[in-house]
Every structure is written in C-alpha cells, then in structure tokens.
Amino acid sequence: MNIFVFVKRVPDTESRIKINHEKKTVEEQGLNFVLGPYDEYAVEEGLRLREAKTGKVTVFSLGPDEALVILRKCLAMGADEAVLIKDAAGETYDGLRTARIIAAALKSKYPAFDLLLFGKQSIGADNAQVPSMVAELLGLPQANVVTKLELDPDKGTALREIEGGEEKLAFSLPAVVSAQKGLNEPRYETLKGIMAAKKKEIPVVTLESLGLKPEELASGIEVTNLEMPEARKAGRTIAGSPADAARELVSLLRNEAKVI
Amino acid sequence: MILVYIETRDGKVKRPSLEALSEAKRRAAELGTDVAAVLAGTGLETAGQEVSAYGPAKVILLQNPQLQAYSAQAYGQALAGLIAELKPESVFFSATALGKDLAPRLAARLGVSLASDVTRVAVKGKKLEFVRPIFAGKALLSFRLMTVPQIATLRPNVFSLEPAGAASGEVIKKEAVVTEAEVKGKVVEVLAEKAGEIDVTEAEVIVSGGRGMKAPENFALLKELSAVIPRSAVGASRSAIDSGWIGHAHQVGQTGKTVSPNLYMAFGISGAIQHLAGMSSSKVIVAVNKDPEAPIFKVADYGIVGDLFEVIPALKDELKKIL
Numbered sequence: 001m002n003i004f005v006f007v008k009r010v011p012d013t014e015s016r017i018k019i020n021h022e023k024k025t026v027e028e029q030g031l032n033f034v035l036g037p038y039d040e041y042a043v044e045e046g047l048r049l050r051e052a053k054t055g056k057v058t059v060f061s062l063g064p065d066e067a068l069v070i071l072r073k074c075l076a077m078g079a080d081e082a083v084l085i086k087d088a089a090g091e092t093y094d095g096l097r098t099a100r101i102i103a104a105a106l107k108s109k110y111p112a113f114d115l116l117l118f119g120k121q122s123i124g125a126d127n128a129q130v131p132s133m134v135a136e137l138l139g140l141p142q143a144n145v146v147t148k149l150e151l152d153p154d155k156g157t158a159l160r161e162i163e164g165g166e167e168k169l170a171f172s173l174p175a176v177v178s179a180q181k182g183l184n185e186p187r188y189e190t191l192k193g194i195m196a197a198k199k200k201e202i203p204v205v206t207l208e209s210l211g212l213k214p215e216e217l218a219s220g221i222e223v224t225n226l227e228m229p230e231a232r233k234a235g236r237t238i239a240g241s242p243a244d245a246a247r248e249l250v251s252l253l254r255n256e257a258k259v260i
Numbered sequence: 261m262i263l264v265y266i267e268t269r270d271g272k273v274k275r276p277s278l279e280a281l282s283e284a285k286r287r288a289a290e291l292g293t294d295v296a297a298v299l300a301g302t303g304l305e306t307a308g309q310e311v312s313a314y315g316p317a318k319v320i321l322l323q324n325p326q327l328q329a330y331s332a333q334a335y336g337q338a339l340a341g342l343i344a345e346l347k348p349e350s351v352f353f354s355a356t357a358l359g360k361d362l363a364p365r366l367a368a369r370l371g372v373s374l375a376s377d378v379t380r381v382a383v384k385g386k387k388l389e390f391v392r393p394i395f396a397g398k399a400l401l402s403f404r405l406m407t408v409p410q411i412a413t414l415r416p417n418v419f420s421l422e423p424a425g426a427a428s429g430e431v432i433k434k435e436a437v438v439t440e441a442e443v444k445g446k447v448v449e450v451l452a453e454k455a456g457e458i459d460v461t462e463a464e465v466i467v468s469g470g471r472g473m474k475a476p477e478n479f480a481l482l483k484e485l486s487a488v489i490p491r492s493a494v495g496a497s498r499s500a501i502d503s504g505w506i507g508h509a510h511q512v513g514q515t516g517k518t519v520s521p522n523l524y525m526a527f528g529i530s531g532a533i534q535h536l537a538g539m540s541s542s543k544v545i546v547a548v549n550k551d552p553e554a555p556i557f558k559v560a561d562y563g564i565v566g567d568l569f570e571v572i573p574a575l576k577d578e579l580k581k582i583l
Contacts, residue, residue: 011395012398013514013515013533013534013537014533014534015395015398016398016533017395017398017399019399025398026365026394026395037515038515039493055261056461085352091403093394094373095364095373095374095376096367096368096372096373096374096522097373099368104432105479123395123396123514123515124395124446125394126376126377126393126394126395126396126518127374127376127377128360128364128376128377129364129367129374130364130378131364132332132361132362132364132365132368133364133365133367133368134368135332135333135365136333136336136364136366136368136369137368137422138366139442140444141331141332141333141444141445142332142333142361142365142445143445144360144361145357145360145361157448159297159451160357161357162356162357162358162450163356163357163458163459163461164452164457164458164459164462165450165451165452166448166450166451167330167447167449167451168447168449168450168451169445169446169447169448170445170446170448170450171444171445171446172444172445174442175445181509181511181515181516182507182508182510187387187499195457219373219406220372220373220405220406221373221403221404221405221406222403222404222405222406223401223402223403224389224402224403224404225400225401225402226399226400226401226402227399227400227402228398228399228400229393229397229398229399229540229541232540232545232558232559232561234427234557234558234559234560234563235545235560235561235562235563236558236561236562236563237552237563237565238563238565239565242564242567242571242574243574245564245566245571245574246564246571246574246575246577246578247574247578249546249562249564249575249578250575250578250579250582252562253523253546254561254582257544257561257562259522259523259543259544260465260491260523260579260582260583
C-alpha cells in the first residue's frame with residue numbers, strides 16, 4: 001500500500017501569539033514550531049497501515065526550508081521517505097492555494113498512491129479546508145475527522161465524528177482521510193530512527209516545477225486586519241458556604257447575566 | 261443573492277443553519293439583495309416549510325435518490341449545479357461537521373477560496389468582510405475573499421437567530437444533477453452517541469470538568485447538573501480527556517473543540533492557555549476551583565473558590581428550583 005501523509009509546521013499550542021500590525025502577520029520570532037498535533041495522528045496511522053499491510057509511507061510538507069525539521073521527525077518516527085514542497089509565501093490562510101499546489105505536485109510527480117492522509121486541521125490557520133479540497137481537485141472520496149479507519153486493498157470504511165455521535169463512511173481507494181484525536185496514539189521517535197533520519201536525503205520540489213499559473217499561486221484571501229481578541233476582565237468572586245455561593249451564583253446568572 | 265445551505269438530520273432542520281440564514285437576511289438587507297435557502301436530499305417537504313418561516317425569498321429542495329445518504333462528492337456536485345444556475349454572490353453554510361466537510365469540497369469545485377468558521381460578517385463597500393479566530397482564538401483575522409461566489413461557514417451559536425414568522429417564500433423542488441460514477445464514498449450508517457445528547461459546539465450552556473474532577477465516576481455529577489439545564493452539554497479539559505475520564509468528543513480547547521455558549525461553567529479546570537483558547541469567546545464564564553490562583557479566574561465573570569464536590573450538588577439544587 002502506497003501511503004502519502006501531509007504535514008504542516010505549526011507553532012506549538014503553548015505559544016503566545018505576537019502580531020505585526022504593519023504587516024498584518026503573526027510574528028514568527030520567538031515561536032516554537034512543531035509537527036501539527038493532528039498530523040501526528042495521520043503519520044502514526046500511515047505507519048500502522050504499512051506495518052499491517054506492507055507498503056511505503058511518504059511524508060510531504062508544503063512550506064519553507066524550516067519544515068525539514070518536522071519531516072525529519074516523521075522519518076525518525078518511521079516514515080520511509082519525505083518530500084519538501086518548497087514555498088516561501090508564508091501563511092496565506094488560503095486553503096485552496098495549498099490544495100492546488102498539493103494536487104499539482106501529486107498529478108505531475110507522484111501520481112501513484114492508495115491513500116492520502118492529513119491531520120483534520122492545522123493548528124494556527126485552523127481552516128480544516130485542505131483535505132476536502134485536495135479530494136475534490138483529484139476526484140477522490142473523502143473521510144474527514146476520522147477516529148477509526150479500516151482498509152481493504154481497494155476500499156475502506158471510516159468512523160467520522162459528527163455532532164453527538166459518529167457516522168460510518170464507505171469509500172473506494174484511493175481516498176483522502178483526515179485524522180482526529182482518538183484515531184491512535186502516536187509513537188515517539190527512536191534513537192536509531194533519529195540517527196537514520198539525519199542522514200536521509202529529502203528531495204525538494206519547487207513551485208516553479210509544477211506548471212501552475214501565477215493566478216493559481218496567488219492568495220484568494222485579502223487580509224484587512226489582524227488583532228488580538230479583547231481581553232476578558234476578571235469578574236467577581238462569590239464568597240460564602242457552598243450552598244450560599246450556589247444560591248447567589250444562580251441569582252446572578254438569572255438576574256444580572258440573564259443566561260439561564 | 262446570498263444562498264444558504266440548510267442542513268437536516270432525520271428530516272429535522274438544524275438550528276445552526278437557521279442562524280446562518282438569519283445572518284444572511286441581515287447582511288442581504290444591507291446589500292440590497294435577496295436570500296435563498298437550499299436543502300438537499302430526499303423527503304424534504306416538511307423541513308422546507310419550516311425554513312420558509314425564516315423569511316428567505318425562496319426555498320429550493322434539491323432532490324435526487326443519490327442524495328439520500330450524505331456524500332461530499334454528490335452534494336458538492338449538486339450544489340455546484342445549482343450555483344451555476346442561480347449565480348449567487350455569496351453562499352453561507354453553518355460550520356457544523358457537515359458544513360466543514362462539504363463547503364471546502366464545493367469551493368474547490370468552483371475554484372474559489374473559502375472563509376471557514378467565521379464569527380462576524382460585515383458589509384464593506386458592497387462586499388463582505390469576514391472575521392474568524394485563528395490559533396484557536398488567540399488572534400482575530402479580518403479578511404475579504406477575492407473570488408466569487410464568496411463562500412463562508414458560520415460558527416454555530418455565534419449569530420443570533422431571528423424569530424420565525426409566517427411561511428412566505430415559495431418552496432421549489434429541483435432535480436439535482438449527480439453523476440453516479442462520481443460518487444466514490446458516502447455515509448452508510450449514523451451512530452448516535454446518546455439519543456438527545458447535544459454536542460458541546462451546539463450547546464447554549466456547557467458544564468465542563470478538568471483535573472479537579474479527580475476520577476471518571478465524578479463526571480456523573482456534571483451529567484446530573486447538565487440534566488437540569490436545557491440545551492446544555494458536558495465538556496472537559498484536555499487532562500480529563502487524556503486521563504480517559506470522558507470521550508474526546510467532549511474536549512474543549514485548542515486540540516479539541518472551540519465553543520461559544522451563552523454560559524460556560526468550568527469545574528476544577530486550571531485554565532491553561534490551550535483551554536482558554538477554546539472557550540474564551542463564551543458569553544459568560546463561571547469558574548469553580550479550590551485554588552484561588554488558578555488562571556481560569558482571570559477570565560471568569562463569576563468565580564467561586566471552593567470544593568467543587570460541594571458546589572456542584574448545591575448548584576444543581578438551586579437550578580432545579582428555577583428551571
């Protein structure tokens with residue numbers, strides 16, 4: 001089974017964001033970048049499928065040279081190959097642009113695969129657009145926000161999270177699947193894996209080599225402002241015995257805040 | 261025209277879709293344009309009548325046996341066909357599980373960019389401007405879409421619902437075009453977690469537990485509290501989820517769900533930045549924690565420093581009296 005996994009370099013979730021108001025961008029300086037938390041589930045699922053069914057796991061990332069760090073982490077976890085699609089554009093918040101680049105790279109250079117795995121969303125842009133868009137651009141079925149995946153040689157089923165439950169999807173392969181927490185427990189890198197990953201050559205695909213038109217590479221999103229949300233103010237502390245405090249709280253929620 | 265996709269489940273219209281329809285009406289009034297609603301599937305007549313009471317100029321029932329089970333491919337193709345015919349300037353979805361699955365598929369099909377999980381829509385110079393939280397709410401991005409139609413998914417529970425009136429607009433049935441060969445995947449079964457349980461993203465009140473809940477059986481206290489509050493759900497912090505105390509569908513925070521209920525009650529949650537990111541857009545926040553220094557108190561409108569095992573039952577008794 002030939003499995004491709006798509007990963008993104010993102011600021012870790014503990015990061016405090018600083019905004020460059022002039023450029024309307026998030027300052028990268030001082031941020032600690034990691035492999036996307038949902039991407040980790042995708043990588044792990046790829047590795048488990050390979051172990052159960054034999055095959056190959058290739059990890060792709062679209063981004064700057066710095067994305068090589070997370071590709072090496074994926075290799076250290078056990079991925080067979082890694083590919084960097086080099087893009088210096090920075091964060092555009094435009095999922096379509098990303099999806100077009102990925103679809104073009106697959107069509108022109110990596111057309112043979114059975115499964116495309118993604119995290120259900122990045123941590124940052126939080127768009128959750130790219131998996132569905134890649135599926136559409138390549139005419140493939142999709143299963144997003146997946147917590148369980150079962151594959152046969154030419155078809156599969158997935159459980160996907162919906163409000164108040166799950167739905168079961170059946171689809172043919174090749175397909176696009178995006179991973180949700182709960183799908184698996186990602187493994188740690190091994191020392192042997194880390195050593196081997198350091199030596200592994202990672203091919204670089206340039207945007208110019210993909211034959212996309214300039215308008216397809218332009219962002220369809222015009223950022224007009226970027227700001228911090230208004231900070232919440234600490235409110236009041238309610239004192240007294242649990243019974244008294246509960247009574248006062250309920251009274252405040254009903255009469256002052258008017259939310260119950 | 262603003263076209264609004266209306267989601268149904270088991271023939272019932274989902275409330276977040278009506279919120280999106282309400283917002284479309286408000287913005288369309290500013291733009292001087294009209295609103296149409298579209299439902300897709302089979303047997304939609306009753307739902308169509310219900311939607312009509314929310315004031316769209318027309319309600320379109322897109323029908324085809326291929327649309328009986330949800331398939332992003334089939335629904336995307338059917339909607340793209342309708343959009344080619346109606347040529348709306350904008351298309352709104354609610355950012356539900358289905359909206360988040362379908363809207364990007366449709367956008368890619370039409371070759372347009374997408375505004376996801378929007379929390380504000382404004383009209384600026386005859387075009388829409390969107391605001392959406394990024395980094396799970398640590399920053400707010402304002403932007404315009406450079407492509408037409410402008411497709412957006414609107415976060416549930418954020419946009420106010422206009423009251424229903426008398427059914428006014430016409431309800432039109434249309435045969436959807438779906439190429440069978442194109443449908444390579446679809447829903448074959450829906451497994452409801454628990455009948456009547458609502459999702460944290462749809463709840464008006466969330467009672468949420470963290471590490472201070474101490475043990476999985478103690479989440480029963482929160483379930484009992486939730487049972488006395490209408491339209492409420494039980495949430496949890498990442499540490500409670502990672503300890504296996506409750507399923508990950510309940511997780512609120514940066515690697516869980518981002519919520520904006522009217523009331524968020526945090527019990528035994530310290531308030532790590534990842535958790536605050538997922539709930540700080542709640543309208544009113546209550547924190548109950550025995551540690552007076554817990555960061556959650558910095559964002560709480562009302563705080564009780566105390567033992568949650570005493571406060572939760574007392575709260576339940578007080579709420580029972582009035583609800």
